[in-house]
Amino acid sequence: MKELREITAKHPWNLxxxxxxKGQFLNILLKLINAKNIMEIGVFTGYSLLDTTMALPDxxxxxxxxxxxxxYEIGLPIIEKVGLAHxxxxxxxSALSVLDQIIEDNGLVVAPLDEPLRKYVGYYRNFxxxxxxxxxxxxxxxxxxxxxxxxxxxxxxxx
Ligand SMILES: C[S@@+](CC[C@H](N)C(=O)[O-])C[C@H]1O[C@@H](n2cnc3c(N)ncnc32)[C@H](O)[C@@H]1O
Numbered sequence: 392m393k394e395l396r397e398i399t400a401k402h403p404w405n406l407x408x409x410x411x412x413k414g415q416f417l418n419i420l421l422k423l424i425n426a427k428n429i430m431e432i433g434v435f436t437g438y439s440l441l442d443t444t445m446a447l448p449d450x451x452x453x454x455x456x457x458x459x460x461x462x463y464e465i466g467l468p469i470i471e472k473v474g475l476a477h478x479x480x481x482x483x484x485s486a487l488s489v490l491d492q493i494i495e496d497n498g499l500v501v502a503p504l505d506e507p508l509r510k511y512v513g514y515y516r517n518f519x520x521x522x523x524x525x526x527x528x529x530x531x532x533x534x535x536x537x538x539x540x541x542x543x544x545x546x547x548x549x550x
Pocket of ligand 1: 408409432433434435436437438439440456457458459462484485486487
């Protein structure tokens with residue numbers, strides 16, 4: 392693809408941190424679960440963003456965030472060329488403050504949720520750690536960690 396050749400000639404350092412096969416695997420996982428809304432934290436030049444966005448239906452949405460817009464803009468022409476840019480809402484900034492803003496803009500007050508959800512979602516700053524602890528302690532859940540991209544944790548309920 393001419394655009395890709397031009398971009399890689401202009402930026403002779405590594406533009407992808409997720410390999411093509413890992414990206415395709417991500418894409419398949421998202422299709423398997425019929426994902427409609429996903430979030431990309433840490434976009435870099437957008438390679439994994441391209442893979443994940445491709446897996447979404449046309450009305451799917453992906454808030455994407457990175458502290459550096461310049462790198463995102465390196466890959467953006469490719470995302471535009473394949474007609475996927477409309478699904479992406481890129482915000483420049485540190486993920487925590489961008490997430491704070493998304494929550495505020497959408498009036499997402501999560502406090503009224505029931506206790507387990509409040510634990511996982513309400514205190515979203517500690518979300519990953521709390522979720523991992525709860526999943527590890529739950530004998531019904533099997534956890535698989537895969538060295539795909541920046542790392543993927545798959546959780547499956549077995550009973
Ligand atoms: C390994 S790269 C992501 C690669 C990308 N997901 C891919 O596979 O193509 C990590 C990215 O996270 C971004 N980043 C680091 N700290 C961040 C933060 N606090 N909030 C948002 N993005 C951050 C960096 O600027 C960098 O672009």
